[in-house]
Amino acid sequence: MADFGFRLSKSSTLDLDRIDTKVYDRLCDTDPDARTCMACGSCSATCTAAPFSGMSMRKVILGLQRGQDVRPMLSNCMLCGKCTMVCPRGINTRHLILSICRIYDR
Amino acid sequence: MIDRIPSGFHPFVLPFLIGMAFVLLYCVYGIFRILFQLPHEDRRKFLLSLINPVTAAKNVRDIFCDCLLHVKLWQRNPMLGFMHSSIAFGWFMLILLGHIEVFLFVPTRINLFYYPIFFNYFVAEVDQTMNGAFLFFLSDFFLLVVLCGIVLAWVKRIRSRLFGMRRTAVPSLVNRIAMYALWAIFPLRLLAETFTAHISGGSFLTGPGNWLFRQILGNDLYYMPTWWAYSICLCVFMCLLPFSRYMHIPAEMMLIPMRNAGLKIRHARKGLAKLQVLTCPNCGVCIDACPMSVSKANIKDCTVYLTRQIRRGNEKRIAEISDKCLLCGKCEALCQVGVQGPEIRIKQREARKFNISQDYSNISVAAPSSTGKVLYFSGCMSQLTPSIGRSVVSILDKAGVENVWMDREGGLCCGRPMLTAGRTDEAMALVHKNEEAILASGADTLVVSCPICYRMFMENYTLPGVRVVHYSVYFDELVKAGRLHLVKSDLCYVYHDPCELGRGCGIYEEPRRLVGQSAAIAEADKSHKESICCGGSLGSLSLSFRQREKITQAALENLYTSKADAIATACPLCQATLSRYSDRPVRDIAEIIDRQSTPTT
Numbered sequence: 067m068a069d070f071g072f073r074l075s076k077s078s079t080l081d082l083d084r085i086d087t088k089v090y091d092r093l094c095d096t097d098p099d100a101r102t103c104m105a106c107g108s109c110s111a112t113c114t115a116a117p118f119s120g121m122s123m124r125k126v127i128l129g130l131q132r133g134q135d136v137r138p139m140l141s142n143c144m145l146c147g148k149c150t151m152v153c154p155r156g157i158n159t160r161h162l163i164l165s166i167c168r169i170y171d172r
Numbered sequence: 173m174i175d176r177i178p179s180g181f182h183p184f185v186l187p188f189l190i191g192m193a194f195v196l197l198y199c200v201y202g203i204f205r206i207l208f209q210l211p212h213e214d215r216r217k218f219l220l221s222l223i224n225p226v227t228a229a230k231n232v233r234d235i236f237c238d239c240l241l242h243v244k245l246w247q248r249n250p251m252l253g254f255m256h257s258s259i260a261f262g263w264f265m266l267i268l269l270g271h272i273e274v275f276l277f278v279p280t281r282i283n284l285f286y287y288p289i290f291f292n293y294f295v296a297e298v299d300q301t302m303n304g305a306f307l308f309f310l311s312d313f314f315l316l317v318v319l320c321g322i323v324l325a326w327v328k329r330i331r332s333r334l335f336g337m338r339r340t341a342v343p344s345l346v347n348r349i350a351m352y353a354l355w356a357i358f359p360l361r362l363l364a365e366t367f368t369a370h371i372s373g374g375s376f377l378t379g380p381g382n383w384l385f386r387q388i389l390g391n392d393l394y395y396m397p398t399w400w401a402y403s404i405c406l407c408v409f410m411c412l413l414p415f416s417r418y419m420h421i422p423a424e425m426m427l428i429p430m431r432n433a434g435l436k437i438r439h440a441r442k443g444l445a446k447l448q449v450l451t452c453p454n455c456g457v458c459i460d461a462c463p464m465s466v467s468k469a470n471i472k473d474c475t476v477y478l479t480r481q482i483r484r485g486n487e488k489r490i491a492e493i494s495d496k497c498l499l500c501g502k503c504e505a506l507c508q509v510g511v512q513g514p515e516i517r518i519k520q521r522e523a524r525k526f527n528i529s530q531d532y533s534n535i536s537v538a539a540p541s542s543t544g545k546v547l548y549f550s551g552c553m554s555q556l557t558p559s560i561g562r563s564v565v566s567i568l569d570k571a572g573v574e575n576v577w578m579d580r581e582g583g584l585c586c587g588r589p590m591l592t593a594g595r596t597d598e599a600m601a602l603v604h605k606n607e608e609a610i611l612a613s614g615a616d617t618l619v620v621s622c623p624i625c626y627r628m629f630m631e632n633y634t635l636p637g638v639r640v641v642h643y644s645v646y647f648d649e650l651v652k653a654g655r656l657h658l659v660k661s662d663l664c665y666v667y668h669d670p671c672e673l674g675r676g677c678g679i680y681e682e683p684r685r686l687v688g689q690s691a692a693i694a695e696a697d698k699s700h701k702e703s704i705c706c707g708g709s710l711g712s713l714s715l716s717f718r719q720r721e722k723i724t725q726a727a728l729e730n731l732y733t734s735k736a737d738a739i740a741t742a743c744p745l746c747q748a749t750l751s752r753y754s755d756r757p758v759r760d761i762a763e764i765i766d767r768q769s770t771p772t773t
Contacts, residue, residue, distance in 0.1 A: 099716075114552040114585050118535045141531050144585035144602060145593050146552045147710045151748060156717030164593065164713060167528040 085133030092169045093130060099157045103127045109149030109159055115142040123149050123159050126166070137170060173277035176296040176371065184293075184396070185286040188403045191410030192285075198414045199422050202450075206426070209442035214435050221433035231429045239424050240264055244508050248457075249336035255328065258321030260421075265314040273307050289406075292365045293399055297373035305375065312375035315365075318358050325355065339465070341456035341476045343417075350416035353409040360402040367395035420453035424509050427451045431510055440519035441482065448511045452479035458503035458513065463705040464496065466726040467719055475503040475513030482516075492714070494520040498723070499592055499711025500671040505701045514711070521594025521713075530590075530598045537584060537605055539612035546575040547615035547638075549629075551622030552585045553744040560744055563766035564621050564643055570771045571655040576613070583609075586625035587632065589710045603632055610635055619646050621762060623673035623743045624710065630677060642673065644683040644742055647765060651689065657772045658765065664692040665764070666736035668727070668750065669703035670743035683742045683761050690768035694734035704730050706741075708749030724753050740764055 093100050109123035110116060119142030129136040140163065149159040207215060221227045237243040240261045246253030270288030274281055277295065281287045287294060324335075332340045343351060362381075365374065369382035370392070386392070413419060427447050437445045456476050464470035473493045481489045494517040503513045540547060546568065550561040561577065568575040584606055590599035610618060618635070620626040621643045629640045650656040665687050673679050680700050687693050698704055707723030728750060731739055738757045741747055751758040 112556065114555075114582065117582055118532075137528055140528055142535065143530055144552070144587075145589045145595070145710075146585040147589050148553065148556060151556060151708065151745075153717075158714070158716060160589075160710075161713050164526070167526040168524070170527045 080132055087131065087133050089166070089170060090130040090133070093162070093165055096165045096169070097158070097162050099155070100127060100162055102155045103157060104155060106154060108152045108154060112148040112152050114144050114146045114148065118142050123163070127162075130166070136166070140166060173273075173295050173373075174298055175278050175281070175294065177294055180281055180284060180287070180294065182293070182399075184400045184403050185290060186403075187400075187407035188286055188289060188410075191407035195410045195413055195422075202414075202422075203426060206443060206447050209439070209446060210435070210444070211438055214438065214443070218430055218433045218435060222429060227429070227432050230432050234428045234432065235425055238428060238509070239421070242508075248506075248508070251324065252328075252335045252337070255321050255324040255335070258317045259325070262314045262318035262321060266311060266318065269307060269311045269314065273311075276307075290399065290403070292368055292372040292374075292378075295372050297371070305373070308373055308375040308378075312377040315358065315362055316377060319362065322355055322358055337456065337460060339456060339459045339471070341454045341459060341480075343454065344480065346412055346416045347454060350409055350412040350418055353405050353412065354418070356405045357402065357409060360398060360405055364395065364398040364402045367392060367398055417452070417454040419450045420509060423447055423450040427510065437512060437515045437519055440516055440523055445516050445519060448516065449479045449482045451509045452476060452511050453509060454480070455508065457506050457508060458511075461502045461506045461702075463498060463500060463502065463707065463723045463726065464715070464719070466722050470496065470719065473497065475507070475511060475516075478513060478516065479511065490520060491524075493517070495714040496712055498671075498705050498707070498709040498715065500705035500709055501675040502671070502702065502705070505675050518592060518594055521592075522596060524594060526595070530595070530601075532584075532598075532601050532605060535584065535605065537609040539609050540576045540578045540615075541613075545615055546573050546617045546619060547610060547613055548575050548577045548619045548621070549583075549586075549610075549625060550577065550579055551620065551625040551744070552579070552583065553622050553624065553748075555582065556748050557744045557760065560621055560747070560760045560762050563760070563762035564619070566766050567647060567650075567656065567762065567769060568619070570769060571650045572771065573650070573655075575619070576615070578609070578613070586622075586628040588624050588628035591628070591632065592711050593713060600632070603628070607633055607635060610638060617641060617646075619643050621742075621744070621760075623670045623676065623679075624745065627672045627676040642677070642679055642682075642742075644673075644679060644686060644761060647686055647762075648682040651686065654772055656765075657770050658686070658689040659768050659770065660689065661691045661768055663738055664694055664736045665738050665740040665759075666694045666696050666731050666734040667699070667761075668696070668706065668731055668739055668741040668746060669699060669701075670741060670746045671703070671705050671709065673742055674703055675701055683740075686761055686765055687740045690764050691740075693740075694736040696731045697733040698730050706743075706746040706749040708745045710745070720749075721753065724749055728754055 105124050105128060107124045113121050115121040119139060121139050121142050126136045126139055143163055145160060145163065147160045153159055210218065242253050242256040242260065245256050267288060270291050273291050274287045328335050362377065366378045366381035366385060369378040374382055430444055430447065435444050439445060454476055458475040459465055459471060462474045464473055473496045478493045481493060497514065497517050499514040501514050548564060554560050565575065565577055584602055586606065587599040587602035590602060616638060618638050618640045620629055620640060626642045647656065651658060667684050667687055669680060684693060704727040705723060706727050707720040738759060739750060739754060740759055740761050742761050747758050747760050
C-alpha cells in the first residue's frame with residue numbers, strides 16, 4: 067500500500083456480546099478496588115516502564131474491561147510502585163499488577 | 173552426707189526421666205534435620221565455623237550472654253532483663269549446683285542423671301558432713317532468685333507496661349499449659365526440699381520452712397506427693413517444650429552459632445528460617461515495634477504471629493501476613509533472639525507462582541557519557557520529587573565535582589521493589605541492565621540519593637572498581653574536605669530515619685551531621701533504629717491506602733514530639749509520603765544543603 071504519511075487506525079469497535087471479561091472479573095474478586103478506577107491516567111504519567119513498552123496501567127484496566135490481551139504491556143513493569151503513590155483513588159495498583167500476573171492463563 | 177536410699181532409685185523420678193529423654197531425642201533429631209535442610213555450602217560453612225577458635229569463642233560468649241544472662245533484655249528494660257536472667261541463670265545454677273553436690277558427696281551416683289535434680293531426696297545429712305552447708309545455702313539462694321523471676325512473670329501477665337511492653341502476644345493453649353507447668357516447677361521444688369529438709373539438711377529457706385510445716389502438719393507423710401508433683405511438672409514442661417514457645421531455649425543455642433557463621437535464609441520454611449521460627453520466644457517485642465500495630469486489625473500480622481502460623485502450617489494466614497508487611501525491619505532490629513522477620517517474608521513471597529513473568533530484553537539503556545568520574549543515580553522514585561535530583565547536581569557542581577546524572581531523562585528501576593515482591597529473577601534482570609550501563613560509563617564513584625536503590629546497590633550489585641556511596645555520606649566527606657561550606661539557618665529540623673537507610677544500611681550519623689551544620693536539629697521520641705516507618709514502603713504488597721495513612725500519621729506524631737519547625741529526611745519515598753499529611757514542610761537533606769551551602773573557593 068502506498069505510504070501517505072498517515073493511515074486508517076484499526077477499528078476499535080467492541081462487540082459486547084463476544085468479549086471475554088473473565089480475567090477482569092477474577093481480578094475484581096481478589097482486588098475489588100479495581101472497580102474504582104476512573105481512568106485518570108496518573109499511573110501512566112509516572113510509569114517507569116512506559117517509555118520502554120507503552121505500559122499504561124490505565125490502558126491495562128481498560129483493556130481488561132474490554133477483554134483484550136494486556137500481557138505485552140505488563141511485560142516491562144518493574145513494580146516500582148509509583149503508580150500506587152499517585153493514584154487519587156487510593157487503588158493499590160501494584161498489587162493489581164501482581165494479581166493480574168497470577169490470574170492470567172498461561 | 174550419705175546416700176539414704178540404697179538402690180538409688182524411686183519410681184517418682186520416672187516422669188522426669190520420660191520428659192528428659194523425650195526432649196533430648198527431639199533436640200538431636202531437630203539438630204540433624206535442620207543441618208540436612210541447609211544447602212551443602214552453608215552446612216560446610218557452619219561446621220567449619222564451629223571448629224574455628226575465633227567464632228567458637230564468640231559462640232560461647234554469645235550463648236552465655238544471650239541465653240543465660242539476657243544482656244540484650246537488660247539493655248532494653250532492667251525489669252524484663254532481671255525476670256528472664258533470674259529464671260534462666262538461676263535454673264542453670266541450680267542444675268550446676270546439683271551436679272557439684274553429687275560429685276562431692278555421692279560420687280558413685282554421678283552416672284545417674286536424675287540425681288542432681290532430686291539430690292535432696294536421695295541423701296541424708298549426718299553430723300560430720302556440715303561442709304555441705306555452703307552449697308545448700310547457694311542452692312536455696314538461687315531457688316529464691318528463680319522464684320523472684322516467677323513472681324515477676326506473674327506480674328508481667330497482669331501489667332506488662334511495668335516491663336516496658338505495651339502489648340504482649342496472646343499465648344496459645346500449648347504455650348499456656350507449658351507456662352503454668354514452668355511456673356509450678358519452682359514452688360513445688362521449694363516445698364519438696366522444705367519437707368525433706370530435716371533429713372537431707374537445708375538452708376535459710378528450706379530449714380525454717382521445714383520447722384514451720386512440722387509445727388502445723390505434725391508428720392511428714394506429705395513429702396512424697398510433693399516430690400511426685402515436682403517430677404510430673406518437669407515431665408509436663410519438657411514434653412510440651414518442643415511444641416511451645418519454650419523451644420527457644422534449645423533452638424537459640426543452635427541459632428547463635430549459625431548467625432556467627434554468617435548464614436543467610438535460603439528457604440522460607442527450611443534450615444535457618446525453620447530454626448528462627450523455633451527460636452521465636454513469643455515475647456511480643458515486635459508487636460510494639462511494628463508500625464502496622466497502630467491499627468488493632470493489623471496486630472496479628474506481626475512477626476510473632478508469623479512464626480506461630482508457620483509452626484501451625486496455616487498457609488492462608490502465612491500468605492496474608494507475608495504480603496502485608498512493610499519490611500521496615502524494626503522487628504528484626506529489636507528482636508532479642510534475632511528472628512529475621514522481613515527475610516522470612518521475602519522468601520515466602522518467592523515461593524509464589526506467577527503466570528506472566530516480566531522480561532526486559534527489549535530494553536537497552538544507553539550508557540551515560542563518561543566525561544565525569546562521578547555518576548549520579550537518582551532512582552525512579554525521585555521522578556515524583558524532582559527537586560532532590562536537581563539539588564544533588566547543584567551541590568556537586570558547587571563543590572566542583574564533575575558529574576553526570578545518569579537517569580535525568582528517566583531510567584530503569586534499581587530492582588529492589590521487584591526483589592521485595594519475591595521475584596528475584598526479574599529483579600536480577602534489572603540489576604544486570606543497570607550494572608552494564610554503569611560499568612560502561614567508566615565512572616569510579618556512583619552517588620545514589622534514594623536509600624531503596626542504595627541498599628539494592630550495596631547488597632545485590634557487583635560493580636568492580638566503582639565505589640557506591642549514599643549522597644549523605646558523600647556530601648559529609650565534601651564538607652569535611654572543605655570543598656563545601658554550610659551556613660546555619662535559624663530553622664529547626666527533626667530528622668526522620670528512612671528504614672532502608674538506617675536499619676537497612678546503618679547510616680544514621682552522616683545525614684544528622686549535615687542537617688546539624690545547616691540548621692538546628694532536634695530528635696524525635698523514637699529515632700535511629702527505633703524510627704517509625706513512614707507508611708509508604710514498597711515492601712508491603714497488600715496494605716491499603718487507608719491503612720497506610722494511619723501509619724503515616726503515627727510516624728508524624730512521633731516526629732512532632734520534637735517540636736521542630738520542619739522535617740528533614742533522606743528518602744524520596746519518605747518525603748512524598750510524609751508531606752501528604754504533614755502540617756509542616758518536609759524537605760530532603762539535599763534541598764536543605766543546597767539552600768545553605770556555598771562553594772568554598
